[in-house]
Amino acid sequence: MNPSSSSSSNRRKSTVSNKTDATRARIERMEVEREERRKEMTQKKQSRKAESAKLLAAGNPGDVDFIGMVEEWRAEQASKQIKSNKKSSTNSNIVVAVRKRPMSEKERKKLDHDSVSCYHPKVWIHSAKFKVDGITKYLTHTGFQLDHAFGEESTTDQIYLATTMPLVDHVIHTKGRATVFCYGQTGSGKTHTMSGIQQILAHDLYEELKDHGANTEIKLAFFELYGGFIQDLLHDRKRCKLLEDGKGEVNITGLQEVSAPTADSFLQVIENGHSQRTTRTTEANDTSSRSHAICQVFLRDSDSGKLKGKLTLVDLAGSERGSDTKSHNSQRRSESAEINTSLLSLKECIRALGQKNAHVPYRGSKLTLILKDCFSPDSKTTMIAMVSPGASATDHSLNTLRYADRIKEQRITSSTKKTERGGSKVNVCVEPSQQRLTRIAAALDWVRNTQTYSEQITNPLNCVSSEQGIHLNQTQTHSTERLFERDQIETVDYKAHDGILEEEIEQEVQEVEEVETPKCANLKKSPPSREEEAEMRKTVQVLFELEESLLDQHITNIKDNAEMLRQEDALLQKIEQVSEPTDDEMDNYAIQLADFLDRKEALIMSLQTKLDDYKIYSAREQQLAEEMNRLEAF
Numbered sequence: 001m002n003p004s005s006s007s008s009s010n011r012r013k014s015t016v017s018n019k020t021d022a023t024r025a026r027i028e029r030m031e032v033e034r035e036e037r038r039k040e041m042t043q044k045k046q047s048r049k050a051e052s053a054k055l056l057a058a059g060n061p062g063d064v065d066f067i068g069m070v071e072e073w074r075a076e077q078a079s080k081q082i083k084s085n086k087k088s089s090t091n092s093n094i095v096v097a098v099r100k101r102p103m104s105e106k107e108r109k110k111l112d113h114d115s116v117s118c119y120h121p122k123v124w125i126h127s128a129k130f131k132v133d134g135i136t137k138y139l140t141h142t143g144f145q146l147d148h149a150f151g152e153e154s155t156t157d158q159i160y161l162a163t164t165m166p167l168v169d170h171v172i173h174t175k176g177r178a179t180v181f182c183y184g185q186t187g188s189g190k191t192h193t194m195s196g197i198q199q200i201l202a203h204d205l206y207e208e209l210k211d212h213g214a215n216t217e218i219k220l221a222f223f224e225l226y227g228g229f230i231q232d233l234l235h236d237r238k239r240c241k242l243l244e245d246g247k248g249e250v251n252i253t254g255l256q257e258v259s260a261p262t263a264d265s266f267l268q269v270i271e272n273g274h275s276q277r278t279t280r281t282t283e284a285n286d287t288s289s290r291s292h293a294i295c296q297v298f299l300r301d302s303d304s305g306k307l308k309g310k311l312t313l314v315d316l317a318g319s320e321r322g323s324d325t326k327s328h329n330s331q332r333r334s335e336s337a338e339i340n341t342s343l344l345s346l347k348e349c350i351r352a353l354g355q356k357n358a359h360v361p362y363r364g365s366k367l368t369l370i371l372k373d374c375f376s377p378d379s380k381t382t383m384i385a386m387v388s389p390g391a392s393a394t395d396h397s398l399n400t401l402r403y404a405d406r407i408k409e410q411r412i413t414s415s416t417k418k419t420e421r422g423g424s425k426v427n428v429c430v431e432p433s434q435q436r437l438t439r440i441a442a443a444l445d446w447v448r449n450t451q452t453y454s455e456q457i458t459n460p461l462n463c464v465s466s467e468q469g470i471h472l473n474q475t476q477t478h479s480t481e482r483l484f485e486r487d488q489i490e491t492v493d494y495k496a497h498d499g500i501l502e503e504e505i506e507q508e509v510q511e512v513e514e515v516e517t518p519k520c521a522n523l524k525k526s527p528p529s530r531e532e533e534a535e536m537r538k539t540v541q542v543l544f545e546l547e548e549s550l551l552d553q554h555i556t557n558i559k560d561n562a563e564m565l566r567q568e569d570a571l572l573q574k575i576e577q578v579s580e581p582t583d584d585e586m587d588n589y590a591i592q593l594a595d596f597l598d599r600k601e602a603l604i605m606s607l608q609t610k611l612d613d614y615k616i617y618s619a620r621e622q623q624l625a626e627e628m629n630r631l632e633a634f
C-alpha cells in the first residue's frame, strides 16, 4: 500500500471515529435531556392531578389549566385598580343590570368551571379556547359595562334596591308606568330572581303606600304568553284575546284583575299564578319556562278605580340559540322561534324607548303589543340580564350580554324629560330611608326562610346562593351601600372585540330637543294595515333566524378553517420532509391542496350567502319600520 494513501485512510478513520464520538456524545446528551424532560412532564402531570383533586375537594372541578388562567386574571384585576373617567349614566329611563347565578350541582358534575367575573358595574366572560395546534389553551376575556353587575354572592334585596325600588317610587310618586324584565338563557335564574323580587316588593310596596299612597288599592293580573296564546294564570289558565281598537288602545279581553288588599294576599296571588305556569324540560334546564310570565300590579284609586300607576314584572321565556333546538320536535322548534322573535322585537322596542322620538316597533310581536303601554315615553324600564356561570354556557352568556348591551347603547339620559301626565319629572330619585332599607333587608330574611317559588317547586340545579346563608366570593362584592354611591363612582367604558379590550370614553349623551309632531290637519290617521303588520312580523322572524344562522355559520367557518389549517400544515410538512418527491407524491399533494381550496371556497360561499340574505332582510325591516313610523305619525 502506498504510504500516502495509508495515512489518508488513517486520517479518514480518525475523522470518522471523531465524528462518531461527537455523535455519540450528542446522542447521550439528548438522552439526558429527554430524561429530564420526561421527569419534568411527570412532575407537571402529578401536580396537575393534585391541583385537580384539590379543586374537586373545594367543590370547584373543571379544567385545571383554564381555572388557573381565570384565577390568574382575577388576581391581576384585584391588584389593578381600574381608574375611571366617566360617570355611570343611570339617570336614564332604562337601566340594565346583570346577575350571575352560583355554579349548580349539575354543572359541577359535568366538571364545568366558573368562567364569569363580576366587578360592579362590569362583567367579564372568560371563553376557553384552543390554538390552531389543538393543544395550546388560552382564554379570551370579553368585558361589558352595564349599570349594575351582581355576582353570585349578591342577594335579591341588593338587586331589588338597585333595579326595582326606583321603579316603585316612580309608579307611586308620578303615577307612572314601569317595567322590570328578567332575560337570559334557560336555567340562568330568571324565575328565581323575579320571584325573589316579587316577594320583597310585597313587603316594600304596601309600607310605602301607607305613607305616600292614600286612597290607593292594589289589583293584580298575572298571565302568560305561551305559543301565541294569552292564558290567565289567576283564573285556571283561561284563554284571553288581544284586541287593539281604532285608537290604538290594546286590550286583553277576558283578563281579570284580582284585589290584593294586603302584602300577604299579594304573595298568595303571586304564588297561585306561579303554580300555573307552563314549564317544559329544555337541554339547559329541567323545569324550563317556555312562556313569558307577565305580572301587572295596578295602583288604582279606591273610589273611582282610576289608574294611579302600574308596575309590570316580566319573567321572559328562556332564550335558546339555534344550535340548542336541533334535537327539538317541530312544535318545540316553532315555540323557540316564536320566543326568539318576541325577544328580538322586545329589544328593538326598548332601544327605541331609549332614543327619544324613535318609532317603537311594538307590532313586531304579540309580547310587545301586549306591553305597548310600557313603552310610553314617561315609562321606566329595568332589564336584568341573567347569566349562568359555567364555561359551557359562555356562548349563551355572551349573547345575553350583547343583547343587554345593545339595549343600553344609544339611550339618552332623561333627567329633565317631561311626562305626558302633568309635566312631572320622570326621574324620581328618592334616597331610601334607613327604615326602608331595614325593611327590605328583613324581607330578604323572609325569602331565605321560605325559599323562592322556583325552589319550592324544585331546584334541579341545586345552586347554593348567598340567600341561603353562604358567602361565596369576597372579591366580587356589590354592597348595598355602593348602590347609593353610584353617582360618585367614576367608570371606564370598555368595548371588547373577541377578547381584545378597548378603552373608550363614552360619547357625551346629549339631551335631544323636543321635536314637534308635524301638523298635517288634512291627513287622516291611518295605522299600518294588518298585511303590513303581518309582513313586519314575518320579516322580524326571518331576520332573527338569519341572524342565528349567520352566527352559527361564522363559528363553523372558524372551526373548519382551524382544522383545515392544521391538516394543511401536516400535508406541507410531509412533502417538505421528502428531499426529492416523486411524481406520485407531488400529484397526491396537489390533489389534497386542491381539495382544501375547494372546501375553503365552499365555506366562504356559504358565509357570503348568509351575509347577503341577512343584509337584504335587515334593509327590508328598516324600510318597513320607517313606513310604519310614517303611517303612525300622521
Ligand SMILES: Nc1ncnc2c1ncn2[C@@H]1O[C@H](COP(=O)(O)OP(=O)(O)OP(=O)(O)O)[C@@H](O)[C@H]1O
Pocket (backbone or CB within 6 Å): 100, 101, 102, 104, 184, 185, 186, 187, 188, 189, 190, 191, 192, 193, 282, 285, 287, 288, 289, 290, 316, 317, 318, 319, 386, 454, 455, 458, 459, 460, 461, 462, 463, 464, 465, 466
Ligand atoms: N341566584 C341563585 N341562587 C341560587 N339558586 C339559583 C339562583 N338563580 C337560579 N337558581 C336556581 O337555578 C335553577 C334555574 O333557575 P330558574 O328556574 O330561575 O331559571 P330560568 O332562567 O327561569 O329558566 P327557564 O327560562 O328555563 O325557566 C333553579 O333551580 C333555581 O333555584
